[in-house]
Amino acid sequence: MTSSVTGSSRPVADEPRSAARSARRLRVFSAERAPARIYITYAVLWVLALQSTLALLAPEADWRLGGSLLAEIATVYLALLFIRVVDEQKDLEYDRVHNPGRPLPRGAIDVRELRIAMALIVVAELALTGWRSPLLVGWLLLVLGYVCFLVLLERWSATVRDRIFVNLLVSYPVQAMLSVHVWLSFREATGTGPGADAVVGALLCAAVFMHFEFARKTGARVLPGATLYSNAVGLRGSIALTVGCALAGVGLALAVVQPWEQDGPALLAGWLPLTALGFLWVGGERFASLRTPTWPPGPAMGYLAWLYLSLFAAALTVLRPEFGG
Template sequence: MSGTVRRLYAFFAERAPARVYVTYAVLWVLALEGALALVEPGDARWMLGVPTLAEIGTVWLALLFIRVVDEQKDLGYDREHNPGRPLPRGSITVRELRLAMAVIAAAGIVLTVWRSPLLTGWLLLDLAYICFLVGLERWSRSVRDGIFRNLAVSYPVQALLSGHVWLSYRDATGAGPHWSAAVPVLLCACVFLHFEFARKTSHRVTPGATLYSNAIGTRGSVGLTVGCALAAAALALLVVRPWQVHGPAAAAAWLPLSALGCVWAGGERFAQADARGATWPRGPAMGFLAWFYVGLFVAALSVADPGLTV
């Protein structure tokens, strides 16, 4: 058992480093909750406390679960294109990864069941859907090989997690359901899709690689990458309405739009890169996601003025 623990620790350190996955979970939850506080009507007060920390932990565990399942789902592809990854090279086994899935699911239940049975059920639905995708890709070649079809069936995993954050926000604040919550959820979709399209956009067609540019060309893939970032910025304007903010909070209200600088930098570096298979630089794509979420959270703190609890 100790050997299994060591191998799993090494696997997560390599394939799901805490500095990336924990940071993403923290920023996603804080930004989405902040945006919800700005658009949800009523007197419910947004508070940063134990429920928020529990939700960050829940989202982080779900991200780890996704990583573990993807490693198994992509094993055939990785044997050919990424043989150095842990599963193809034999440093971890499928059985050990499935053990990790069970532990992660149990920890997720612990973090949700004391808050709301609905949160537990929603989380289990998301985890079950992630597992369903493995069978779907094995059964359907069009889903497995069609990158846009694959995105269409796999993105709901992220949407369900955003829905989980919304349900957690409702449970913590007492806010009722309202259509306005769809705007922050859509905003998060655009932020994620910018990164998704960016990391799979290349200067040229690469046979066998899972690239959006293989399907619609470089210009089309760049258009989707930039378009998603612009759509996220437009939705942030709709959520924050910085033109209505005055005083010291005004600068913070415009902060999310400054993340577009990362998109500009990424586009410049991509345009100047060697055309021999170069992809959109990962750093600016990740930078946009992180800085946008930081800006949205800071804007929400400044505009919504929530109470802070522990």
């Protein structure tokens, strides 16, 4: 009888240790593959920039820096983390060959723990969106479901898996759908935000993100087997896409802010998005001088962060009376 009791109690005693171990492993995984300083910063800037754009396009909206905005930032951050967790599992076979030092192939975490993390993220997302709107819940579940569907799609289709532009065509909608979620959150919080505004905001965010996407996968020479856009369209074509998206992002930001219609501090703040082209110049100069084998990701990320931040600063300056203290 004693041995029976002792035997049955051992799993109970082991459970907390196992849970604590998994929690530690998940923290290590997140720190390595989804650093908070990068993912949270991106989520903050993305939501602030997109909602700033919507507020500038609908100045009658009572847009406030309050709880709904903070909840949306957290929602987007967790969605990005969910995407990272799914991608880590999707790329396992490739990483075992090409990136064996990453957490999953080296055994620092396992698939079961990552799937537990996915479930916990979904629960947290439901809590963050449920109190705001059933529509936000439904749309977010659609986004997360599509992320999981992409895993199956890549397994089914070699074309989707191996052709970089086809893969971009089916994977970028995740970013676009999250932009729609930010717009829906804005609309729920303010009662405004027509569809045309959402299109402008989504196009702006698409141009900015695509600059980073094309930049980081533009190589100075053809590298067989590498996932580079320059392998598919040539160096000049890839550079044209990189530069073109950066110019489009700045152009759309200026069209939204319209600094030529402002005066005083709003005039100066309104031209801030233009200064993001300095990062384009730095990245292009480094790449042209062959100091880096691919377009340097630092300036490309700097362009994204600075343009989003300057757009938010411009909106605050232009719309200051609209915030009502």
